Amino acid sequence: MPLEAINYLMIALGVLVIAGSYLGMYLEKSVDGVFALFISPVTLIGAYVWIIFAVLYRPKTKKTQTD
DSSP states (O other): OOSOHHHHHHHHHHHHHHHHHHHHHHHHOOTTSHIIIIIHHHHHHHHHHHHHHHHHOOOOOOOOOOO
16 A cells, blocks of 8 residues: 555644645634735645655564564
8 A cells, every 4th residue: 555544644633734834824814914925825835745755655664583
């Protein structure tokens, strides 16, 4: 399986942050507002980078020793 459960959880977290950021801009209803100009761009870029990281993330496999 290419992606594991942790990958899907990380992607879901990124999507929630993106949705929350756009929702915050919608609720502010001001193009010149603090949220639209400063907070939202940072959270959007961070969430998109997080989703890329979540797709590429591979958990470390546990190695078992055989004696």
